[in-house]
Amino acid sequence: xxxxxxxxxxxxxxxxxxxxxxxxxxxxxxxxxxxxxxxxxxxxxxxxxxxxxxxxxxxxxxxxxxxx
Numbered sequence: 001x002x003x004x005x006x007x008x009x010x011x012x013x014x015x016x017x018x019x020x021x022x023x024x025x026x027x028x029x030x031x032x033x034x035x036x037x038x039x040x041x042x043x044x045x046x047x048x049x050x051x052x053x054x055x056x057x058x059x060x061x062x063x064x065x066x067x068x
Contacts, residue, residue: 028054 010016013031020027028042028051042051 026050 010019017029026043026045028040028046030038030040033039040051046054
């Protein structure tokens with residue numbers, strides 16, 4: 001599991017998005033806007049349940065990474 005969780009941080013959010021181009025089938029993007037608001041965007045195929053599942057699986061992966 002640790003391999004999946006490896007974050008690839010970058011200083012510029014646009015750089016992160018650029019490197020994700022063409023890699024994913026469906027996407028969920030979470031982030032803070034420049035005015036401090038939390039926003040979430042996803043591809044059309046993702047319904048609320050799918051989004052919740054992605055968030056919960058991501059939390060689990062991050063916690064497992066921290067514990068290891």
